[in-house]
Amino acid sequence: MIPWTPETRTVIFSATKAVGALIIAMCVDRGYVKYEDLIISFWPEFGQNGKENITVDWIMTHKAGLAALEEKITIEDAQNHERMAKILERATTNWIPGTRSGYHAITYGWLVDQIVRHVDPKRRGAAQFFKEEVSDKHEAAKK
Numbered sequence: 001m002i003p004w005t006p007e008t009r010t011v012i013f014s015a016t017k018a019v020g021a022l023i024i025a026m027c028v029d030r031g032y033v034k035y036e037d038l039i040i041s042f043w044p045e046f047g048q049n050g051k052e053n054i055t056v057d058w059i060m061t062h063k064a065g066l067a068a069l070e071e072k073i074t075i076e077d078a079q080n081h082e083r084m085a086k087i088l089e090r091a092t093t094n095w096i097p098g099t100r101s102g103y104h105a106i107t108y109g110w111l112v113d114q115i116v117r118h119v120d121p122k123r124r125g126a127a128q129f130f131k132e133e134v135s136d137k138h139e140a141a142k143k
Contacts, residue, residue, distance in 0.1 A: 065093030
């Protein structure tokens with residue numbers, strides 16, 4: 001067995017979903033949004049192609065029907081929140097939202113990021129929100 005060290009490289013995959021859930025919980029706690037809020041209440045453009053009834057809760061619990069996107073996504077798209085917002089706005093659902101669950105392995109992070117960008121008074125993305133509100137405040141980078 002190879003020993004685990006501070007230099008050991010590994011994949012983290014869905015470990016960041018807990019971070020996304022924490023960020024949204026903080027937004028809920030601060031009154032920026034409620035889990036039962038429709039996404040279109042703060043991001044009207046999202047309500048295309050059968051997505052008008054999707055709630056924050058359905059995104060957080062993988063019931064939004066957006067487990068996979070049909071539109072091809074480039075690296076440039078994936079790294080640009082404005083492009084991803086447009087792609088998510090145009091997206092069609094994989095099933096009727098709220099009727100079943102399906103792991104939003106890839107889309108979850110982009111959806112969380114857009115929720116935060118739309119409800120945070122400072123309009124920060126999820127990464128910046130986490131850095132300023134969690135990491136910096138608790139000096140996580142120094143530990």
